[in-house]
Amino acid sequence: MIxxxxxxxxxxxxxKPVYLVTGGMSKFDRAIPEKRTEELVIDAFLEAAEFIxxxxxxxxxxxxxxxxxxxxxxxxxxxxxxxxxxxxxxxxPLGNVGIKTGGATGGSTIWEAYKAVASGYSDTALAMGxxxxxxxxxxxxxxxxxxxxxxxxxxxxxxxxxGYYAVMAQKYWQVFGKEEExxxxxxxxxxxxxxxxxxxxxxxxSPMKITVEDVLNSPIVADPLRALDCCLMSVGxxxxxxxxxxxxxxxxxxxxxxxxxxxxxxxxxxxRRDMDIPxxxxxxxxxxxxxxxxxxxxxxxxxxxxxxAARMAAYYAYGMAGIVDPTEDLDLVELHDAFTxxxxxxxxxxxxxxxxxxxxxxxxxxxYHTNPFTGQPGKLPANLSGGxxxxxxxxxxxxxxxxxEVAQHIWGRWSEMHADEAKWxxxxxxxxxxxxxxxxxxxxxxxxxxHAGVGSHVTATVLVHPDHQLKGRG
Amino acid sequence: xxTQNRGTVKVENGRYRVTGNFHYAYPxxxxxxxxxxxxxxxxxxxxxHIHAYGGEAPFFENLSNAKLLGTKCANPKCETYxxxxxxxxxxxxxxxxxxxxxxxxxxxxxxxxxHTFMITERTGAxxxxxxxxxxxxxxxxxxxxxxxxxxxxxxxxxxxxxxxIFQTKNPTFTIMDLSWVPAGTSVEDLPEGFAF
Ligand SMILES: [Zn+2]
Numbered sequence: 001m002i003x004x005x006x007x008x009x010x011x012x013x014x015x016k017p018v019y020l021v022t023g024g025m026s027k028f029d030r031a032i033p034e035k036r037t038e039e040l041v042i043d044a045f046l047e048a049a050e051f052i053x054x055x056x057x058x059x060x061x062x063x064x065x066x067x068x069x070x071x072x073x074x075x076x077x078x079x080x081x082x083x084x085x086x087x088x089x090x091x092x093p094l095g096n097v098g099i100k101t102g103g104a105t106g107g108s109t110i111w112e113a114y115k116a117v118a119s120g121y122s123d124t125a126l127a128m129g130x131x132x133x134x135x136x137x138x139x140x141x142x143x144x145x146x147x148x149x150x151x152x153x154x155x156x157x158x159x160x161x162x163g164y165y166a167v168m169a170q171k172y173w174q175v176f177g178k179e180e181e182x183x184x185x186x187x188x189x190x191x192x193x194x195x196x197x198x199x200x201x202x203x204x205x206s207p208m209k210i211t212v213e214d215v216l217n218s219p220i221v222a223d224p225l226r227a228l229d230c231c232l233m234s235v236g237x238x239x240x241x242x243x244x245x246x247x248x249x250x251x252x253x254x255x256x257x258x259x260x261x262x263x264x265x266x267x268x269x270x271x272r273r274d275m276d277i278p279x280x281x282x283x284x285x286x287x288x289x290x291x292x293x294x295x296x297x298x299x300x301x302x303x304x305x306x307x308x309a310a311r312m313a314a315y316y317a318y319g320m321a322g323i324v325d326p327t328e329d330l331d332l333v334e335l336h337d338a339f340t341x342x343x344x345x346x347x348x349x350x351x352x353x354x355x356x357x358x359x360x361x362x363x364x365x366x367x368y369h370t371n372p373f374t375g376q377p378g379k380l381p382a383n384l385s386g387g388x389x390x391x392x393x394x395x396x397x398x399x400x401x402x403x404x405e406v407a408q409h410i411w412g413r414w415s416e417m418h419a420d421e422a423k424w425x426x427x428x429x430x431x432x433x434x435x436x437x438x439x440x441x442x443x444x445x446x447x448x449x450x451h452a453g454v455g456s457h458v459t460a461t462v463l464v465h466p467d468h469q470l471k472g473r474g
Numbered sequence: 475x476x477t478q479n480r481g482t483v484k485v486e487n488g489r490y491r492v493t494g495n496f497h498y499a500y501p502x503x504x505x506x507x508x509x510x511x512x513x514x515x516x517x518x519x520x521x522x523h524i525h526a527y528g529g530e531a532p533f534f535e536n537l538s539n540a541k542l543l544g545t546k547c548a549n550p551k552c553e554t555y556x557x558x559x560x561x562x563x564x565x566x567x568x569x570x571x572x573x574x575x576x577x578x579x580x581x582x583x584x585x586x587x588x589h590t591f592m593i594t595e596r597t598g599a600x601x602x603x604x605x606x607x608x609x610x611x612x613x614x615x616x617x618x619x620x621x622x623x624x625x626x627x628x629x630x631x632x633x634x635x636x637x638x639i640f641q642t643k644n645p646t647f648t649i650m651d652l653s654w655v656p657a658g659t660s661v662e663d664l665p666e667g668f669a670f
Contacts, residue, residue, distance in 0.1 A: 167591060
C-alpha cells in the first residue's frame with residue numbers, strides 16, 4: 001500500500017490495560033558451548049521470578065498462555081524448538097505459539113502476549129525469546145541470515161545480509177550525510193557510546209572502552225560501515241511477564257503500563273514505491289516540502305533511506321500512549337542499533353528528530369546518559385544497555401532485553417540489576433573499576449524499538465509508570 | 475562418502491519425478507573441550523531442496539535469452555493502474571489482479587541508472603561472486619521499483635548509467651544470470667558466458 005484508509009490508520013484500542021510485571025535475562029555471549037538453550041531460558045525465567053520475590057513455581061501458577069520468539073530454526077536445527085522450551089519450563093499443557101519476524105522477533109513476541117492479555121484471553125502471559133547463533137560458523141551463519149532476504153531475488157547475491165542493508169546505508173550517507181567527515185565521526189560516536197555503556201552491563205557481550213578513531217580505523221565491512229559500526233551475533237535468552245491490572249498488582253506493587261504496536265514494509269527494499277511521508281503528531285504537513293532541496297536525492301520516500309515500518313509502529317504506539325513529542329514525553333529509549341547509521345535513520349522514523357536531521361540527536365548530546373557538552377543529564381538517553389552494538393543481538397531475545405532495560409530505569413532498579421558483584425562473577429566477567437551508575441533519575445516513560453533487517457517488521461513498545469500517564473496533547 | 479549422482483527433478487503429469495541422491499549422510503563427530511569433556515556433536519547435513527518458480531518462471535527463463543521481463547498492472551479500475559514492477563510481480567500489490575508481462579530490456583539498455591550501491595569483501599557460505607562484491611540498485615525511467623543486482627565491471631557510483639548483461643552461455647536460471655556493467659562497456663570486456 002502507498003495510501004492508507006481510515007480503518008488502517010485507526011489507533012489500536014485495547015479492551016483492557018496491560019502491565020509489565022517483571023523481566024529477566026541470561027548472560028549474552030558470542031558462544032555458550034556449555035549450555036543448552038533451555039538452560040539459558042531458565043536462567044532468564046529465574047531472574048524474572050526473583051525480581052518480584054517469587055519462586056519459579058509461584059510465578060508459573062499465574063501464567064495462562066505463552067509466546068516464544070525465536071528467529072531462525074536453521075541455527076538450532078530444531079523445528080518446533082518452542083515446544084522443547086515450553087516443556088523444559090514445565091508449562092505444558094498451556095497454549096503456546098512461536099513467533100518469528102526476523103530482527104523484530106523479540107518485540108513481536110511481546111506484541112502477541114500483549115494482545116492476549118488485553119483481549120482477556122489470559123490474565124497473565126509469558127513472552128520469552130532466545131537465539132543461539134553459535135551452532136554454525138560465521139560464514140554459514142551469514143548464509144542463514146541472508147536466507148531471511150528474498151531467496152530468489154537477493155540471497156544468491158553474496159549470501160550476505162549486511163550487503164542488502166549496506167546499499168541503504170550508502171544512500172543515507174550520500175544524501176543526508178553528504179559524505180561529510182563530521183557525519184562519519186558522529187556515526188562513530190554512537191559505537192563509542194554503546195560499547196562504553198555495555199561496560200556497565202554484566203549481561204553484555206562486547207564492552208569496550210574505545211575512541212572515535214578506533215571505530216574509524218576498524219576494518220571496512222561495506223563503506224561507510226566498519227566493523228565497530230555493526231551489531232553483534234549472540235547467544236542468550238530474555239523474558240517478560242505481562243498481566244492485567246488486578247493480577248499485576250497481585251504479583252508486584254509496581255507494575256508498568258505497556259503498549260506495543262507493529263508496522264511492516266516490503267522484505268525486498270526493491271519493492272518500495274514512492275509515497276507521501278506519513279506524519280507523526282510532532283510534525284507538520286509542510287515540513288518536508290523542501291526535503292529534496294535541502295538534501296538532493298532525498299525526495300523519494302521511504303526510498304532507501306527511511307524505514308516506513310518504524311514510522312507506522314511509532315504512529316500507532318504514540319497514539320496508544322498519548323505521546324505527542326517523543327523527545328519531550330519520554331525519559332529514555334532503547335533503539336535497534338543494528339548499525340550506527342540505521343540507528344540515525346531510526347531517530348527520524350520515530351520522530352525524535354525530523355527526516356534529514358537525525359545526526360543532531362547525537363551531536364547535541366541529547367542521546368547520552370550525561371550530556372558530554374553540558375555535564376547535565378541527557379535529554380533522552382539511548383541504549384544505556386549497550387544496545388545491539390555493545391550488549392547483544394541474540395535475535396529473538398533482543399527486543400525483550402530492550403524492554404527490560406527500559407523498565408529497570410522506570411522501576412528505579414537499574415543499579416541493583418547491573419551493580420551486583422555476584423552476577424558479574426556468575427557470568428565470569430570482571431566489573432570495571434570505573435563502573436558507573438547509569439540509572440536515569442526520575443524516569444517515568446520509555447520506548448523500545450525492535451526492528452527486522454532492512455525494515456520488514458518493526459515494533460514499538462512504550463512503558464509508562466501508572467502515576468505518569470499522558471493524556472496526549474493533540 | 476561420495477556426492478556423485480546428485481539429484482535432479484522433472485515434472486511429469488503435474489508431479490515431481492526425482493532421480494538421484496537428494497541427501498548425503500556423514501557421521502557425527504564429538505565436540506570436546508581441552509580436558510576431553512564431551513560438550514556436543516556435529517550434525518552434518520547435505521541436502522537438495524526442490525523449489526517452484528511458479529508465475530515468476532518466465533523471468534528466470536528469459537534471462538538466458540538476454541531479456542529482462544517486468545510486469546504491469548493492467549486493471550483500469552486499479553488505483554495504481556499502469557504501474558510497472560521489477561522485481562517481476564505476478565499480481566498487482568494493490569488490486570491483486572494478475573499483472574501483464576512487459577519487456578523492459580530496451581528500457582534498461584537506454585535508461586537504467588544506479589540509485590545506490592555497496593562494495594564489500596564479506597560474503598556468506600555458498601557465495602559465487604568474486605570479491606569484493608559490488609551491489610547496484612538500479613532504477614529505470616517510469617518503473618515503480620528499484621531492482622537489486624551486481625556490477626560485473628567498474629566501480630559503482632550513484633547516478634551512473636548502467637546496462638544489463640545476461641549469462642546466455644551455461645545459464646544458471648537464477649538471478650545470477652543478470653548482471654550490470656557501465657554503459658559503453660565493450661562486448662570483449664564482458665565476463666565469460668555473458669552477453670548484452
Ligand atoms: Zn492493480
